[in-house]
Amino acid sequence: MRFNRKTAPGPDASRLSLRLWDFTGTALFNLFVLLFLVAYLSPLPFMVISSLTPHDQFLDSNAPILPSKRVKFNYEGKDLIVYQVPTAEGIKHWALYKPSRQSSLFIDPENPEAGPILWEGAWRTLRANYTFAPTLDNFKDFFAVANIPLYFKNTIIVALISEIAVLASSIAVAYGLSRFRIPGLKYIFFLLIATIMIPSNITLVPTYYLYSGHMLNWIGTWLPLIAPHFFGSAVLIFLLRQNFKSIPRDLDEAAMLDGAGPLRILISVILPQSIPVVVTVALLHFFYIWNETRLSSLYLGIAPHKQLISFAVQRNQTYFFTPEILMVGALVVMIVPVIVLFLSQRFFMQDMIVTQIEK
Amino acid sequence: MDIVNQSRLWSRIKPAKPTRQQQEARIGLLFIAPWLIGFVLLKALPILAAFGLSLTDFKMLTPEATQFIGLENYVRLLRDPVAGANLFESIRYFLLTIPLQLVVALVLAAVFTSERLKNKHFSQTLIFMTSIIPATSVFFIFLGSLQYAERLILTPLNLPPIQGFDLFLPFMTLWSIGPGFLIMYSAMVSVPKEIYEAARVDGAGPFTRFVLITLPMISPAIFFTLVINLTGAFGGAVLLDRGYILNFSLSPMESYINETMFRETELGYASALAWVTFTVMMTLTILLFWSAKRWVYFPEEDDVNEI
Numbered sequence: 001m002r003f004n005r006k007t008a009p010g011p012d013a014s015r016l017s018l019r020l021w022d023f024t025g026t027a028l029f030n031l032f033v034l035l036f037l038v039a040y041l042s043p044l045p046f047m048v049i050s051s052l053t054p055h056d057q058f059l060d061s062n063a064p065i066l067p068s069k070r071v072k073f074n075y076e077g078k079d080l081i082v083y084q085v086p087t088a089e090g091i092k093h094w095a096l097y098k099p100s101r102q103s104s105l106f107i108d109p110e111n112p113e114a115g116p117i118l119w120e121g122a123w124r125t126l127r128a129n130y131t132f133a134p135t136l137d138n139f140k141d142f143f144a145v146a147n148i149p150l151y152f153k154n155t156i157i158v159a160l161i162s163e164i165a166v167l168a169s170s171i172a173v174a175y176g177l178s179r180f181r182i183p184g185l186k187y188i189f190f191l192l193i194a195t196i197m198i199p200s201n202i203t204l205v206p207t208y209y210l211y212s213g214h215m216l217n218w219i220g221t222w223l224p225l226i227a228p229h230f231f232g233s234a235v236l237i238f239l240l241r242q243n244f245k246s247i248p249r250d251l252d253e254a255a256m257l258d259g260a261g262p263l264r265i266l267i268s269v270i271l272p273q274s275i276p277v278v279v280t281v282a283l284l285h286f287f288y289i290w291n292e293t294r295l296s297s298l299y300l301g302i303a304p305h306k307q308l309i310s311f312a313v314q315r316n317q318t319y320f321f322t323p324e325i326l327m328v329g330a331l332v333v334m335i336v337p338v339i340v341l342f343l344s345q346r347f348f349m350q351d352m353i354v355t356q357i358e359k
Numbered sequence: 360m361d362i363v364n365q366s367r368l369w370s371r372i373k374p375a376k377p378t379r380q381q382q383e384a385r386i387g388l389l390f391i392a393p394w395l396i397g398f399v400l401l402k403a404l405p406i407l408a409a410f411g412l413s414l415t416d417f418k419m420l421t422p423e424a425t426q427f428i429g430l431e432n433y434v435r436l437l438r439d440p441v442a443g444a445n446l447f448e449s450i451r452y453f454l455l456t457i458p459l460q461l462v463v464a465l466v467l468a469a470v471f472t473s474e475r476l477k478n479k480h481f482s483q484t485l486i487f488m489t490s491i492i493p494a495t496s497v498f499f500i501f502l503g504s505l506q507y508a509e510r511l512i513l514t515p516l517n518l519p520p521i522q523g524f525d526l527f528l529p530f531m532t533l534w535s536i537g538p539g540f541l542i543m544y545s546a547m548v549s550v551p552k553e554i555y556e557a558a559r560v561d562g563a564g565p566f567t568r569f570v571l572i573t574l575p576m577i578s579p580a581i582f583f584t585l586v587i588n589l590t591g592a593f594g595g596a597v598l599l600d601r602g603y604i605l606n607f608s609l610s611p612m613e614s615y616i617n618e619t620m621f622r623e624t625e626l627g628y629a630s631a632l633a634w635v636t637f638t639v640m641m642t643l644t645i646l647l648f649w650s651a652k653r654w655v656y657f658p659e660e661d662d663v664n665e666i
Contacts, residue, residue, distance in 0.1 A: 030475065040489070043500045047504070065507065172393060181380065197640065198640075202406055205630050313495060330499045333495050334492045341488055354546075354579075
């Protein structure tokens with residue numbers, strides 16, 4: 001919604017109040033957007049908190065929200081847990097020495113020489129004392145089971161090979177669609193758009209049969225994940241084509257007069273002017289490979305050492321299935337795409353033409 | 360007339376040297392050949408094969424015992440209450456999520472066009488960020504933060520606990536508005552300023568300007584966003600694919616097909632299910648494209664097919 005800055009051109013006296021009003025409006029507007037962002041992203045901090053929290057904290061319903069550990073007191077070589085004990089003189093922070101159901105023995109950490117104190121009541125109802133102490137143990141536990149560097153390496157290899165394949169073929173096809181008069185081009189383009197929307201289920205069974213032992217025997221290899229990209233990707237072709245089309249033809253014609261062939265024109269005229277869209281398309285493909293789980297579960301389920309990161313982490317999470325490990329996994333998988341996105345925000349989805357009116 | 364006919368005849372007998380236009384078409388076809396081959400091999404043939412399979416009782420474990428059973432799978436599908444329920448659930452799902460996604464993305468895009476907003480670029484990236492988080496992460500982030508929401512907000516306020524997945528749907532939906540938001544935002548920014556000035560001079564307020572100028576001008580972007588969301592609702596992905604969670608799918612029809620495929624290994628029936636979903640999806644798509652002629656603004660007349 002656009003705000004009209006030029007409303008009410010009042011007399012000079014009101015100019016100051018107008019500016020004040022303008023300032024308040026801006027502040028309120030930004031505050032509103034900030035609040036939206038906070039609400040929108042609110043689950044993310046909990047993920048970080050959870051992944052740094054020790055496991056037993058989740059079992060204690062009285063534990064604080066932030067990652068913490070129990071306060072311990074060393075008495076006669078043993079670590080005793082400190083509880084908040086209600087007594088006649090208010091709440092005391094005592095260490096539990098000998099627990100039993102009806103009454104327990106406590107030690108006063110400030111005065112251990114006094115010996116055990118008897119307290120009547122069920123110790124299980126007491127609140128433990130906690131101090132803020134984030135731990136990396138969850139990450140250590142998870143990394144000990146899941147070979148993250150291997151999965152990372154696998155993902156990068158598959159991403160790189162398929163990236164080169166998909167970029168080369170998609171750029172070529174988009175160039176063909178945007179610069180050449182081909183009879184029936186309109187129908188080819190319509191077919192391209194239709195392919196974007198075909199649900200993956202419909203082709204799943206026959207392609208699985210094609211890759212299975214009955215025909216190509218590619219199960220347990222990366223080939224089913226890589227090979228289709230040599231034929232280009234319909235969405236990426238669509239995006240590239242929209243942008244190639246917006247480049248004026250004058251330059252190609254000039255290059256053509258200089259004797260440049262079609263491939264030469266593509267490389268030295270079209271591509272240099274399409275860097276943002278090529279980067280966008282490359283990143284979209286990278287995110288796709290990074291998040292890929294569908295094909296991995298079909299074709300790499302039997303080959304644990306070849307799995308890609310998203311699928312492998314998901315599988316390893318299910319061995320633990322505790323809140324903190326689930327969040328560690330979630331954090332490990334999402335951190336790379338997020339970093340890549342922030343590094344590339346200058347280019348990603350910027351100045352991209354999806355529809356006709358954008359210039 | 361005679362000369363024309365004669366020359367046509369002549370060219371049939373003796374192929375002439377290709378004209379410039381023919382040559383251009385040939386080079387063009389060479390460039391788009393990879394996609395055309397891929398389309399035939401990886402889309403057209405498998406779709407037809409799936410139709411063929413749907414007419415058989417093909418099972419993955421015993422492919423040699425396959426028999427042609429005609430339309431039996433489709434008859435079974437009509438009688439299958441689970442399939443019907445799942446299909447309706449899918450349709451209900453996108454009737455719920457698509458308008459939500461569209462409206463939130465549209466309002467956000469409009470808010471972001473304001474010159475008053477600070478740190479625009481960074482906030483945009485933050486909004487987009489949630490759309491690239493892998494499904495694996497999104498699912499568990501949601502489950503985990505539910506616990507905290509309960510302890511921080513619901514228990515202190517004595518509210519009843521949240522019923523698991525009721526909230527997951529709108530949550531996941533809102534966390535995938537990124538592409539639609541960016542597309543509509545860049546469309547809004549590129550609407551020529553003169554049109555707004557002219558309307559302002561004529562006395563149109565901000566709301567009128569938004570409804571009568573912005574919305575029609577960005578209608579192609581809205582259309583494209585609709586296409587993305589529709590595909591997403593059927594378990595596909597257009598711009599960003601966040602993958603999926605093992606044994607759990609947001610699209611009920613998709614998970615039913617997967618279950619038939621892998622647990623029951625009844626690929627014939629699974630293909631029939633997939634074909635029905637495919638038909639519903641394509642019908643909706645064609646309806647959407649057909650309606651586009653009425654409400655989407657195309658700057659040049661014959662560019663209807665160019666979105």
